[in-house]
Amino acid sequence: MLTMKPILRNTLNVAAGLLLGIGVIGQLAFNGRPSERTPTGNVITAPVLPKQLSFAGEAVPLDRWDVRERLDREVMINYYNHGNILFLIKSANKYFPVITERLRANGVPEDFKYLCIAESNLLPGAISSVGAASFWQFMSGTAPGYGLEVNKEVDHRYDLIRATDAASAYLKSAYQKFGSWTAAAASYNCGQGGYNGQATYQGTKQYYDLLLPEETNRYIFRILAFKHLLENSEALGFKVEDEEKYTMPATRTITVTSSIPNLAAFAQANGTTYKMLRQLNPWLRGRSLPVSAGKSYVIQLPEEEKGF
Template sequence: MTATNKSIIYFSLGLITGIFVISQLAFRENNKKEKDKKQPTTQNAPQIFLPQLPAEISFAGEKVPLDRWEVREAFDRELLYNYNSPGHISYLLKLSKRFFPAIEQRLKENGVPDDFKYLCVAEGNLQNLSSKVGATGFWQFMSYTGPGYNLEINDNVDERFDVMKSTDAACKYLKQAYAKFGNWTVAAASYNCGMGRVNDLSTFQQTKYYYDLQLPEETNKYIFRILTFKYLMGNSKEMGYMVDDENGYKPFEARSVTVSSSIPNLAQWALQNGTNYKMLKILNPWMRDRSLKVNPGKSYEVRLPRK
């Protein structure tokens, strides 16, 4: 092999090696750029806005001591979680246009502060829900406690699903708790864990001031959850929620019919009264069967669509 041929071969091998090295470096650089594109940066990451705590707030006329760091942080925690759930808060605001007027009237008639409508929100989200443990309705009564507050509960009728009657029942409980503890905040806390439990804990800790009490974890958060709904829903426009009377849900337009005898077939009865079974159940969720049994001397107010 001549010297010239050897030079050509060495040159070719060097050229091939160089091309390979350059291609590998370019491949790595492209991969790095692709990875960098996938990684969010502080410039393109979504902005998370933090709600500001109010300078002051009260519950049922009782001032919240926001100058205490543990109180401020407990309130801040609940506010953060709920403020950043705009769909949930918007839906509650829409529902409040339907249900708050009647609930507010019932609270006023029973002598219970208006702020307790937000306890109703914290309990049942303004819906007839049932929890895993059996608490039911807007005010989340248990089946064994409801009858003690004048709620009829059986397989045929469950008045925990009647918004007005369950509001009256909740008012009765809250007034008893207020009479026992002397302040509305502790009365509200007892709605979560019971008067007996709160009484035991307050007796041991020698205080009936809610913000000095160490209560079960859920109850520790409970008042701040109520306060959060009061703050967000009571200042909805300022907090960025554009729900008003026009796009909120309207109250049901209904008429009341007194029923004093049993109805064996509610679907047929609904048709005879100018509506249908579906609408009858929507307006009267306390009816729990396909029929309505009415005992002698008993009567029920049944709501039907207004003609």
């Protein structure tokens, strides 16, 4: 083995000492308090829960430890998902007026707009792993029972007004069955049959007293978390200027009473594009629109025609 020269040996000793020092400092930092370990020196804290909270006029029993802990979990998880909360604030400005108007028209409490967030995150194209679609996440087999047409050309699950009316019909039916809007909301997740089976076995219809599948156990608390965070967004530090919020585009409507063999040609003939036609009418699912005798469809088009 060759012997190291003195200068090289000294250089290596200094380097080793520096590495050892860095390691010791790193270990001390790792064993320190959280505020000493964060790059900015900030302390991460949990958002304070509200002292009172209700859903659809029904009080949430926040005096119960199990209820507070479940709510705390969902509030923390969603509060620290800053990007999504900001996105929801922007999207709510676009969709909530439509949803709220239809809920009121159907006699369903306004708070159910937050159930729509829990279902789809206000994404028109949301599709679950089992095929539930759009804002209110109806299954294709269930939707027709609530007046929604579903086929390869037309899917009214993607029509916000029709889908909200359909969801309202379900919720009113569940409310009549269980006598509680909270129970009705929970059954939207697990089904009226599933909820009723658990209620019968456990001897109570009260949501907060039932042990349900974990997804349903979390479901109402997710809805409550979204309600709390959006209704108190600015106080909680979420600031979105009005001009940054999304809005419904200005449109004009036409009523179609005969079949449209080519939707792209139809769009251009009406001063728009196929892409825009589909964006304004997401319930159109194909390249054509068959219209049977005596039937009609209302189609949204941009307010101003575009020349081609």
